[in-house]
Amino acid sequence: MERFYLITGHVAQVELLVPQGVKLVQLRIKDQPKAEVTRQIARARDFCAVHGAQLVVNDYWQVALDLRCSFVHLGQEDMETADLAALRRAGIRYGLSTHDETELDRALSHDPTYVALGPVFPTLLKKMKWGPQGLDRITQWKAMAGTTPLVAIGGMTPERLPGVFSAGADSVAVVTDIRTANDPEARTREWIRTCAI
Numbered sequence: 001m002e003r004f005y006l007i008t009g010h011v012a013q014v015e016l017l018v019p020q021g022v023k024l025v026q027l028r029i030k031d032q033p034k035a036e037v038t039r040q041i042a043r044a045r046d047f048c049a050v051h052g053a054q055l056v057v058n059d060y061w062q063v064a065l066d067l068r069c070s071f072v073h074l075g076q077e078d079m080e081t082a083d084l085a086a087l088r089r090a091g092i093r094y095g096l097s098t099h100d101e102t103e104l105d106r107a108l109s110h111d112p113t114y115v116a117l118g119p120v121f122p123t124l125l126k127k128m129k130w131g132p133q134g135l136d137r138i139t140q141w142k143a144m145a146g147t148t149p150l151v152a153i154g155g156m157t158p159e160r161l162p163g164v165f166s167a168g169a170d171s172v173a174v175v176t177d178i179r180t181a182n183d184p185e186a187r188t189r190e191w192i193r194t195c196a197i
């Protein structure tokens, strides 16, 4: 699995950052009307196809189905309503969020393309009911996930990558560190360089 997993909140960021060399990018749109969500996902799908990047659609699994996208990310609440069988029939891969052992067992029972563990470090992105999980938890998750790739998320920075990969993560997902960087393009290149080590 790609070691660098970029998460952006708008298709304009996909268009800015994918050309820096990003191969795995999630479009995580919140609080927008359905028509705008659909427009952005369609544009990101086409842009990623041209640039050889894998688009992951967050939350909007039905839109992903309708627009023939190939990968979605679902949280535990999203899984309540998502039709995983329909996604599988359509050949759409899915990654699933996990925060505790019960969620991990549940996620693995759906044979996901990856499981994500977070927040590993404190995150500023959103209020969460789970505190920081820490690096040992990555090692524990890796052992329990078996051959299913593990994505670590939450408070990630380039400086933290060596420890996170050493602990057992296959991939690291990031939102805030790149979104708030003075120069998001340069920061993205730094992430790509560091993930390659």
Ligand SMILES: Cc1ncc(COP(=O)(O)OP(=O)(O)O)c(N)n1
Pocket (backbone or CB within 6 Å): 007, 026, 028, 058, 059, 073, 074, 075, 076, 077, 078, 095, 097, 116, 117, 118, 151, 153, 173
């Ligand atoms: C790679 C990755 N991991 C976790 C999440 C979080 O998903 P979810 O719990 O559904 O929360 P929202 O992102 O929808 O607020 C993710 N999006 N991507």
Ligand SMILES: Cc1ncsc1CCOP(=O)(O)O
Pocket (backbone or CB within 6 Å): 117, 118, 119, 120, 122, 123, 124, 125, 126, 153, 154, 155, 156, 173, 174, 175, 176, 177
């Ligand atoms: C959505 C989400 N799920 C677990 S941690 C997290 C936020 C991660 O983002 P950031 O890189 O901004 O801390």
Ligand SMILES: [Mg+2]
Pocket (backbone or CB within 6 Å): 058, 059, 073, 074, 075, 078
């Ligand atoms: Mg979600």
